[in-house]
Amino acid sequence: MSYFKFCPNCASQNIQFENNRRFECFDCGMVYFQNVATAVAVIIIRRDEMLFTVRNREPKLGMLDLPGGFTDPDETAEETCARELKEELNLNIDSERFKYFKSFPNNYLYKGIPYKTEDLIFIVECPENAELTLEESEIQSVKWIKMSEINLEEIGFESLRKAVEEHLKLYI
Structure with a gap:
């Protein structure tokens, strides 16, 4: 079609x-x-917890997500991580602190049009005493979930579900 x-x-x-x-x-x-669009997602770790956002728009409204988004032209993936965390959570993290983890293909259906993306997953430690301010048009809330208590079925996108599952294998 x-x-x-x-x-x-x-x-x-x-x-x-x-x-x-x-x-x-x-x-x-x-x-x-x-062509495939490049996107990033960031696994943010604090002790034995992982930060998830709750989507405030389609696709996957109300489901768990990782902070991130599409890479702009002439931007590195690490710069995208830093920009997206600033936009979505008002979190300032230097682009050099993001550690590449893995990539996963994703199908992103937006307003009836399917987009193929390559989701580049990065990991970063949350700065101590970080205060988060949410971009409410995109994020309903954030949840810190103990890694031992993460329910993969609550994660909206399969690519991110796989990334979290792979990351959990390192800790559990």
Whole structure:
């Protein structure tokens, strides 16, 4: 099923959007590739706990999430981690403190359009006495959950569920 009905260059309907990856217009010859988007997620650790956010918007409204988001053009993944934590939690962490953990592919359905992402997972220790201020349009609340008590089924995205599961294997 195609999510686009017209060519954005010539408005022709003589188009094909193969596997939601390669868009081609057979009238004007336009070809567009929808490449994988880079996103980051941060596992924030405090002693034996992990920080989760509770999503305040779709997709996965009300489910557990890790702080993070999409990488902007000309931004490193570590810079994305620092920017997203500042935006979402008002948490200032230098980009050099984030340690790469693993990556997982993800399907991100947003307003009926499927996006393929590559979620880069980083780990960081929470600064002592950090005070969090939530970006309420995106985050309902935060939860510090003991690693031994994390319910993986409450995590909204499969890629993040796998990341947390892999991380827990290191501690439990």
